[in-house]
Amino acid sequence: MRNNVYLLSMMLVIAAVTMLTRFLPFMLFRRKTPPAVIYLSGVLPYAIVSMLVVYCLKNVSLISAPHGLPEALSLAAVIFVHRLRHNMLISVLGGTLLYMWLVQSVFA
16 A cells, blocks of 8 residues: 555656646746747757667667668668658657567568
8 A cells, every 4th residue: 555655646746747847838938939949949859869860770780680771671661651751650650660570570
């Protein structure tokens, strides 16, 4: 019982902090959004996705089999699907599913 109370209180605190970080910019900038925030809102998504791509590809070995082929095919699929559908969720999900299939079935 005591463990359940701890878990519930932890989830409530996490939810409250998450909501605060989401609502705080709207509460602070009710009248006019500062130019720096507008600039960052346009630049940060691309920077974050670029950092994730570098992080995901940092341990790929090009000198040992399969020579980064599953990663390259999955990355190409993500780019292709995103150019076709313009939906980041579908692109990333499709690339992830392709990568998992390639690693577990084709290049296993």
